[in-house]
Amino acid sequence: AMYEAKRGHKGTMLYDENRDGHTVDRLQLVGELRRALDRGEFVLHYQPKMALPDRSIYGVEALARWQHPSRGLLPPGEFLPLLESSGLIQPFSKWVVRTAARQAAAWREAGMPLKVAVNLSTRSLLSPALPATVLSIVSGADLPPSLLELEITETALMTNPDLAARVLAQLRARGVEVSIDDFGAGYTSLAFLRVLPITALKIDRSLVSGMLENACDRAVTEAVVDLGHRLGLRVIAEGVETEQLLDALADLGCDRAQGYAIARPMPPAELERWLNDENASEWSGTGSTARQR
Numbered sequence: 001a002m003y004e005a006k007r008g009h010k011g012t013m014l015y016d017e018n019r020d021g022h023t024v025d026r027l028q029l030v031g032e033l034r035r036a037l038d039r040g041e042f043v044l045h046y047q048p049k050m051a052l053p054d055r056s057i058y059g060v061e062a063l064a065r066w067q068h069p070s071r072g073l074l075p076p077g078e079f080l081p082l083l084e085s086s087g088l089i090q091p092f093s094k095w096v097v098r099t100a101a102r103q104a105a106a107w108r109e110a111g112m113p114l115k116v117a118v119n120l121s122t123r124s125l126l127s128p129a130l131p132a133t134v135l136s137i138v139s140g141a142d143l144p145p146s147l148l149e150l151e152i153t154e155t156a157l158m159t160n161p162d163l164a165a166r167v168l169a170q171l172r173a174r175g176v177e178v179s180i181d182d183f184g185a186g187y188t189s190l191a192f193l194r195v196l197p198i199t200a201l202k203i204d205r206s207l208v209s210g211m212l213e214n215a216c217d218r219a220v221t222e223a224v225v226d227l228g229h230r231l232g233l234r235v236i237a238e239g240v241e242t243e244q245l246l247d248a249l250a251d252l253g254c255d256r257a258q259g260y261a262i263a264r265p266m267p268p269a270e271l272e273r274w275l276n277d278e279n280a281s282e283w284s285g286t287g288s289t290a291r292q293r
């Protein structure tokens, strides 16, 4: 099935493709999503990404939420599948890239040159118009392209590898960074990985989280770090929930980490406070992105 059953607040189903007579619900929700886009009800939260072993924060990942007028703040699992199947994903993705690029440019202007990563769905990736759209947003925001990163899942890449590679090559040529998201959870051809125009591998939480208890998970994580390095890629671990795991990943030579052990995704103002609280001397003087913990 294309959709997972979505459970809304108070246990009510927000939308369930498998339910009989769902058509009215679906139309109603699609209408709500369209209005949400028009009214600006979507927001981006930002989760810090840490460089290892020095533990400086070099960037953030933008994660979308829907500030629903009656249901509260909804996570992407509640609205992404419907955005994707309703044709609204293109304007949504454009909004995400524009909002993230403007935010990155504003932070850079304020002396905080954070690299901002956005997630792109399969459909957005496989649009031949994507490179021109992204590049015009980046130049419109006056952002150095290297401060924008695209996170693409293995599934999206493998849906049409040749088209994906062509689209991404155009963006890489202009300096936009590209990472494979949820690596190890899906199925990427290793032969294809060799020729993909990417800069980083992001190891899926499902592998990382079991690393300390499960020898196999540890072996796979180590192998992915090694593979990434041999291909000249940076390797980042996602879903790092404990300090112990963070240390283990640093010992393993993993370049970067992200997860609740560092911080949760936050609205932009909260992120700025968090960065300042963590170290008052941060960003000062050098203009570097280094932040010692």
Ligand code: C2E
Binding pocket: 047, 062, 063, 064, 075, 076, 077, 080, 096, 119, 120, 121, 151, 181, 182, 205, 238, 239, 240, 241, 258, 259, 260, 261, 265
């Ligand atoms: P993702 O890109 O793999 O993002 C990581 C997800 O894991 C996020 O969930 C994040 O909040 C969560 N997370 C971060 N650290 C931890 C941790 O230590 N433990 C656990 N258990 N979870 C952690 P979120 O925000 O619900 O997003 C889910 C997925 O929705 C994302 O997975 C991404 O694939 C998609 N998504 C989010 N925003 C967008 C967007 O703007 N556009 C598109 N196309 N997809 C998006």
Ligand code: MG
Binding pocket: 061, 119, 151, 181
């Ligand atoms: Mg991601």
Ligand code: MG
Binding pocket: 181, 182, 202, 204, 238
């Ligand atoms: Mg991920």
Ligand code: MG
Binding pocket: 182, 204, 205, 238
């Ligand atoms: Mg994930």
